[in-house]
Amino acid sequence: QAGLDVAPRLFYLLSLIVGAVIGLVVLVAGVPWYVSLMAGVAGALGLPRWILKFLVRRRQQIFLNDFADAIDIIVRGLKSGLPINDAMKVISTETPPPVGPEFLEIVEGQRLGISIDQGIERMFERMPLAEVNFLGIVMNIQSKTGGNLAEALNNLSKVLRDRKKMKAKIRSMSQEAKASAGIIGSLPFFIMGTLTVLNPAYLNPLWDTTIGNILVIGSGVWMLTGILVMRKMINFDF
Template sequence: MDIIIAVLFASAALSLILMVYFFLDYRRHKQDWKKKMRTWYPEEKRKSAISVLGDRYDQSPSSEKLHRKLQMANVTLLPSEYIGIHVLGFLLLFVVFNMIFSMSVLVSLLITAGILGAGHFLLFYMRKNRYEERFNEQLSEICRLLSNASKSGMTVTQGIDLVAHEINSPAREEFKRMSYELKLGVPLEQVLRKVQERNASRDFQLFAATLLIQKKTGGNLASTLETMAHTLEDRKVLHQTIRTMTSEQRYISIIVPAMPVFILLMMNNIMDGFTDPLTTTPGIVIMILFVLGIILSFFLIRKITNIKV
């Protein structure tokens, strides 16, 4: 009897293993067939109404200014996505202040609007030159690529086309545009002037001037670009060292103003009516002075730590 039970148990276990094996094999073949069908007959993905509205806004002229600001801040978001994040942030912060911290509806709306407005301003203030900084950080690599291209016998136009394929963003987009314009017959000087209008940094001005002077007067372009690459790398290392040494002060300028606000909200959640004195005339005066002090200290700290290299 025990032998029969053991045989039946082993047969059941083997059947289960075979069933799982054939089921997984069937799923694998099914997925491969689906991939082939998608390749042969691609289906157009349906978009929701929100996505369609977002695409229309991104393509409208009213979004160009916001798109340009996001690009200069090196924020990889579409204007519709940025606005959508603000809408979700508004709803979330309103629920937090009204439900968790027990603030009134009007106060919650004002605080939420103030935080989002300040966040919008600080984002573009703190990252207003981030695009140029990222672009300038790549200039040393660009100079080295152009120098190697010149050593191998390529022209400046061919070197720019090489950089457009080898460099990463954000310089890739600029050099791709330069390469297309040069292939269409636009003079190099005019192409560089257009890029200088979009990137007015000193490093790129020096880079553009070097290319134009070497093109007009001749000379060893490879050696000049190689020397410039070493100089830009030394400047980048110095800039990163300064940012590392001043990182504590820059984070303090953000954390210190946020701490008393958080403590005030927590005390209001623990003790009912804790913020009621702030609605009186002396309380309003104190709040105004407090906000002005926070804003002044923030800009002073950022100004002191903003060391030009």
């Protein structure tokens, strides 16, 4: 889904290496070993997966930006008399990644006896988006009931563009809340950095005493909980 040719075993190995490096860096900084251990575990379980999810979301966003145009290419090809297979070949060669390679998988699958419906199902596994599912539904209904495929795909293209406009509108309306969440989330780090510069010894009890370590861990957990709650409140699934 992220477009990476990386085996799961290699990904887990890289996650362990990242966790070990983070834990070692924290330990060298003078933090107690159990805090370093928790930092290493959090780094191994969190950072690589966060990067992977970021790459998946970025690839999906690029896909959505070009997907409606790809449907329009199919519509124009069908109206000009081209078979849908040839229209998909045009998409696979003329459309930039990731849309082009995804349709190329469908075209190459047809050479192996895989139908278009099955190819779109496999595309949905690699690109689990509602828009791809809509295309699969339209193609499945058309193959079973017949009808004007060009008109059906043209209507689908309009729906996809309307969804894109609605997503952009929702994103713009939620920017203020996201900015507020970013300010609130960064404020403790800003205050801690300022105190460290003005009076470096002021925060030493947080790192040198057991009670201070417990307070740091507890504050981090509560802060993470608050960030996740705010993130859930300002993110809209559409």
